[in-house]
Amino acid sequence: MSPSQRLDATFAALADPTRRAILARLASGEAPVTELARPFAMSQPAISKHLQVLERAGLISRGRDAQRRPRRLEARPLADASRWLEGYRQFWEGSFQRLDALLDERKTQQRRERTKRGNRR
Amino acid sequence: MTNTGTLKVTTPTDRAIVMTRVFAAPRRLVFDALTQPELLQRWFFGPPGWSLVVCEIDLRVGGAYRYVWSRPGGTDMGMGGVYREIVPPERIVNTEAFDESWYPGEALVTTVLVEQGGKTTLTLTVLYESREARDAVLKTPMEHGVAAGYDRLAELLAREP
Secondary structure, three states, rough: OOHHHHHHHHHHHHHOOHHHHHHHHHHHOOOHHHHHHOOOOHHHHHHHHHHHHHHHHHEEOOOOOOOOOEEEEOOHHHHHHHHHHHOOOOOHHHHHHHHHHHHHHHHHHHHHHHHHHHHHH | OOOOOOEEOOOOOOOOOOOOEEEEHHHHHHHHHHHHHHHHHOOOOOOOOOOOOOOEEEEOOEEEEOOOOOOOOOOOEEEEEEEEEOOOOEEEEEEEEEEEOEEEEEEEEEEEEEEEOOOEEEEEEEEEOHHHHHHHHHHHHHHHOOOOOHHHHHHHHHHHH
């Protein structure tokens, strides 16, 4: 997969509340499928399908315990996805912070001019 | 100092980038800062070390604008387009294309300013011709290691009355 395709897969996998809830649960440690399925009113095959999507996107993997086959969170793709948006955000944030300062200055200027005009009257 | 803003960036569709930012100023002032060259040159230049050396604006429907940034140790970067809609002080629609573009086609930029209680919310929607173009743009700042201009911000803050 190219970096761009990987990002597509990450964002597609995140675009579902059940899958986000599964990831949130796995953030506190690995868990077997039965435990992951428990909070949801869903059949085991439905949960397995969600797990497959997460696994294909590289967001989760299977632990070593062959019997329990616990799933665990893979942090890397999530970090890539958030860095991707962050780069763009920072580029603009730098400019907008300067715009804040400029607007403050112009507001002060306007207030001064208004006061001056008021005094003259 | 009223530094209110947190920039929100979202990608609501395949081809769009939407940015939202609140400024602690009436929208007339924000509109001026977006459309008057001498004001734009004071803030609109991304990373520290860059400067907006050319800023020409013909603010009417069908009128053109052109920006050129100079970058330390790099070639100049030029960009421009045409105004499609101008409704002061609330809405601007313009095309956008870079001289040496790294994405195909041109983008359509819609800027909307909404004022409430003396604060202005700016919403900038950039619509690209394809998902590939949009993704190329989003990846650029990261790959070039562009960081925010915090140093210059600190300078400006120090000068605040």
